[in-house]
Amino acid sequence: xxxxxxxxxxxxxxxxxxxxxxxxxxxxxxxxPERPIIIVDWTNEEGTRFAPAMAGSGVWTGxxxxxxxxxxxxxxxxxxGEELERIGYKGKLPAKKWxxxxxYEYHIEQGSVLERxxxxxxxxxxxxxxxxxxxxxxxxxxxxxxxxxEERNDALCxxxxxxxxxxGLPAKMGGNMVATVGEIHNSPNSRNIIPDEVHxxxxxxxxxxxxxxxxxxxxxxxxxxxxxxxGCPMRMEETWRVGHTxxxxxxxxxxxxxxxxxxxxxxxxxxxxxHDASYMSQVAxxxxxxxxxxxxxxxxxxxxxxxxxxxxxxxxxxxxxLQSALEL
Amino acid sequence: xxxxxxxxxxxxxxxxxxxxxxxxxxxxxxxxPERPIIIVDWTNEEGTRFAPAMAGSGVWTGxxxxxxxxxxxxxxxxxxGEELERIGYKGKLPAKKWxxxxxYEYHIEQGSVLERxxxxxxxxxxxxxxxxxxxxxxxxxxxxxxxxxEERNDALCxxxxxxxxxxGLPAKMGGNMVATVGEIHNSPNSRNIIPDEVHxxxxxxxxxxxxxxxxxxxxxxxxxxxxxxxGCPMRMEETWRVGHTxxxxxxxxxxxxxxxxxxxxxxxxxxxxxHDASYMSQVAxxxxxxxxxxxxxxxxxxxxxxxxxxxxxxxxxxxxxLQSALEL
Numbered sequence: 253x254x255x256x257x258x259x260x261x262x263x264x265x266x267x268x269x270x271x272x273x274x275x276x277x278x279x280x281x282x283x284x285p286e287r288p289i290i291i292v293d294w295t296n297e298e299g300t301r302f303a304p305a306m307a308g309s310g311v312w313t314g315x316x317x318x319x320x321x322x323x324x325x326x327x328x329x330x331x332x333g334e335e336l337e338r339i340g341y342k343g344k345l346p347a348k349k350w351x352x353x354x355x356y357e358y359h360i361e362q363g364s365v366l367e368r369x370x371x372x373x374x375x376x377x378x379x380x381x382x383x384x385x386x387x388x389x390x391x392x393x394x395x396x397x398x399x400x401x402e403e404r405n406d407a408l409c410x411x412x413x414x415x416x417x418x419x420g421l422p423a424k425m426g427g428n429m430v431a432t433v434g435e436i437h438n439s440p441n442s443r444n445i446i447p448d449e450v451h452x453x454x455x456x457x458x459x460x461x462x463x464x465x466x467x468x469x470x471x472x473x474x475x476x477x478x479x480x481x482x483g484c485p486m487r488m489e490e491t492w493r494v495g496h497t498x499x500x501x502x503x504x505x506x507x508x509x510x511x512x513x514x515x516x517x518x519x520x521x522x523x524x525x526x527h528d529a530s531y532m533s534q535v536a537x538x539x540x541x542x543x544x545x546x547x548x549x550x551x552x553x554x555x556x557x558x559x560x561x562x563x564x565x566x567x568x569x570x571x572x573x574l575q576s577a578l579e580l
Numbered sequence: 581x582x583x584x585x586x587x588x589x590x591x592x593x594x595x596x597x598x599x600x601x602x603x604x605x606x607x608x609x610x611x612x613p614e615r616p617i618i619i620v621d622w623t624n625e626e627g628t629r630f631a632p633a634m635a636g637s638g639v640w641t642g643x644x645x646x647x648x649x650x651x652x653x654x655x656x657x658x659x660x661g662e663e664l665e666r667i668g669y670k671g672k673l674p675a676k677k678w679x680x681x682x683x684y685e686y687h688i689e690q691g692s693v694l695e696r697x698x699x700x701x702x703x704x705x706x707x708x709x710x711x712x713x714x715x716x717x718x719x720x721x722x723x724x725x726x727x728x729x730e731e732r733n734d735a736l737c738x739x740x741x742x743x744x745x746x747x748g749l750p751a752k753m754g755g756n757m758v759a760t761v762g763e764i765h766n767s768p769n770s771r772n773i774i775p776d777e778v779h780x781x782x783x784x785x786x787x788x789x790x791x792x793x794x795x796x797x798x799x800x801x802x803x804x805x806x807x808x809x810x811g812c813p814m815r816m817e818e819t820w821r822v823g824h825t826x827x828x829x830x831x832x833x834x835x836x837x838x839x840x841x842x843x844x845x846x847x848x849x850x851x852x853x854x855h856d857a858s859y860m861s862q863v864a865x866x867x868x869x870x871x872x873x874x875x876x877x878x879x880x881x882x883x884x885x886x887x888x889x890x891x892x893x894x895x896x897x898x899x900x901x902l903q904s905a906l907e908l
Contacts, residue, residue, distance in 0.1 A: 406760075415740040444879070525725035
C-alpha cells in the first residue's frame with residue numbers, strides 16, 4: 253500500500269494486517285521456525301452488539317461457556333449463535349485451547365499517551381480491569397402537561413443524576429480509574445410523556461481491581477439514594493467483570509528490548525482498553541505492542557495511525573514472533 | 581357497550597365516541613337543529629411522530645402552513661405528506677376554515693385534579709401555553725478505557741446536567757409551570773464509547789406565557805454555561821410555541837351551568853395539555869368538557885376513565901351542542 257488511508261477502523265485490522273505482513277516477511281526470507289506460527293482473528297472482540305466483549309477468546313481459553321455466549325442476544329432479541337449461523341461464521345472446529353508458547357497482540361493504543369510522549373511504541377505491562385453494569389430505572393409515565401412536578405416519578409431525571417455520579421466517581425475514589433455511561437435507552441421516549449423506563453450502562457476500569465469494586469459499592473449506595481428520592485424503583489445487573497491482567501514480564505521486556513535495538517523510543521504503560529490478550533494471558537505468556545492513535549481518537553471514523561508508526565509496530569512484532577518461534 | 585374496557589387510549593376516542601353518541605341521541609329524538617352539527621376527528625393531534633402537535637386543526641384554522649406541515653419528517657426521514665398519501669388519508673377537500681358558531685371538545689383530563697376534587701366534570705377556562713425546544717449537544721467520541729476523565733468531552737454528561745436544570749425550572753421560576761425532557765437520543769450509544777451527540781427535547785408549559793419565555797431565557801443561559809464547562813458545543817432550536825389560550829367565557833359558563841342542572845359537580849380549572857381547541861378558540865367560540873382520568877394517568881396503557889364519568893361528560897356535551905345548535 254502506497255498512501256495513508258483516510259482513517260477508520262485500524263482497531264483490529266492493524267493486528268491482522270501486521271501479522272500477515274510478518275508471516276510474509278518470514279516466508280520471503282525462508283525462515284525455518286522451531287514452532288508453528290498461527291494468526292488468529294478473534295470473533296466479537298468489541299462486544300458492542302453482543303455483550304460481553306472478547307467472546308471468542310473467552311470461549312477458546314475456557315473462561316466463557318460456549319453455549320452461554322451463543323445465547324447472548326442483541327437489543328433486537330437476535331441470538332449470537334443464530335446470527336453466526338446465518339452469516340456462515342459458526343465453524344465446526346471445537347473452540348478449545350491448546351498449549352501456546354507465546355501470544356503477541358499488535359494494536360493501536362486508543363489513547364493519547366504515546367502521542368503526548370512522542371514515542372512510536374508502547375509496551376503495556378497489562379490491562380486494567382473492566383467492570384460492566386446495566387441499570388434499569390422505572391418511573392411513572394404520564395402526559396407532561398397536566399402532571400404537576402411534585403406528583404412525578406421521572407425515570408430520566410433519576411438516571412441523569414446517576415450518570416453524573418458515574419462521571420464523578422474517579423475523582424471521588426482517587427487512583428487510576430475511568431467510569432463511563434456510554435449507552436442509554438429511554439422509554440417511551442416521547443416529548444410529551446414523562447419517561448417511565450430508562451436503561452443505561454456503567455463501565456468502570458482501573459489497574460486496581462479492589463478499588464473498582466469499592467467504587468461500585470459506593471456508586472450502588474448513591475444510586476439507591478437517588479432512586480428513592482425520585483420515587484423510581486431500580487434494578488442493577490452486574491453484566492461482566494474481568495480483573496486487571498498483568499502480562500508476562502519476560503515477554504513485555506522482550507518487546508521493550510526489541511524496540512530499543514531497532515531504535516524506536518518505547519513507553520512502558522497500562523492498557524485502558526480490554527483486549528483478547530486479557531484472556532490469552534491467563535493461559536499463555538502474553539505481550540502487546542501498541543502504536544499511537546492520532547489525536548488519541550479511536551472507535552470513531554477519524555481513528556487513524558501514521559504509516560511510519562504502523563511499520564515500527566510491525567517490525568517489533570516481527571522480531572518478537574521470530575525470537576519466540578526460534579525458542580526450543 | 582356493556583362493560584368497562586380495560587384501559588388504553590381514551591384520549592381522542594372518548595371525544596369521537598361521545599360526539600357520535602350525542603348525534604345518535606339527537607337523531608333518535610327527532611331534534612331539528614337550527615345549525616348543522618359536524619363531528620371532526622383532527623389529524624395528528626399528538627405530534628409524537630410528526631412534530632408539531634395539532635397539525636390538522638393548525639392547518640384548518642390557518643395557523644400552520646399546509647405545505648410546511650406536509651414537509652415535516654419523522655426520525656426515519658419519512659415525510660408527513662407522503663405518509664398520509666401512502667395510507668390513503670390525504671384528502672382532496674381543501675383544509676380551510678369556514679365560520680363556526682360554537683366548538684366543543686370532549687376530552688379526558690389527563691391529570692389528577694378532578695379525581696382529587698372528586699368531581700366528574702371539569703370546565704377548563706383555557707389551555708396553558710406549550711413551548712417546545714430541541715437541544716443538540718456535541719461531544720468527542722472516544723474509546724472509554726484509554727481516555728482519561730480530564731481529556732473528555734462527554735455529551736451525555738452535559739445533557740444529564742441540562743435535564744436536571746429543566747426539571748428544576750418550575751421551582752426556580754415560581755408560578756404555575758411544568759417543564760419536561762421526555763425524549764433523548766444518544767450517539768453512538770455504545771457502552772464503551774464516549775457519547776459524541778445527544779439530542780433531547782424540552783417542553784415548557786404555563787398559564788403565563790411571559791413566565792414561560794423568561795424560563796426559557798434562564799434555561800438557555802444555564803445550558804450555555806453547562807456546554808462550555810463540558811467543552812461540548814450545543815445547538816438549540818425553538819421548535820414550536822403556542823401561547824396560552826383562554827376559551828370563550830360564555831361557552832365555559834354554559835358547560836358549568838349544564839353540569840349544575842344535570843347534578844354533576846363541576847370544577848373550574850386550566851388544561852395542562854394542548855388540544856385542537858387551542859387553535860379552534862382563535863377562530864370560533866370554544867369550550868372543553870373534561871372527565872377524570874383514573875389515577876391521573878394518561879398516554880400510557882392503563883389510561884382509563886369510569887363509565888359513569890364518560891356518560892356524565894357526554895350528557896354535558898349533548899346539552900351544550902343542543903343549546904348552541906338551537907341558537908339563531
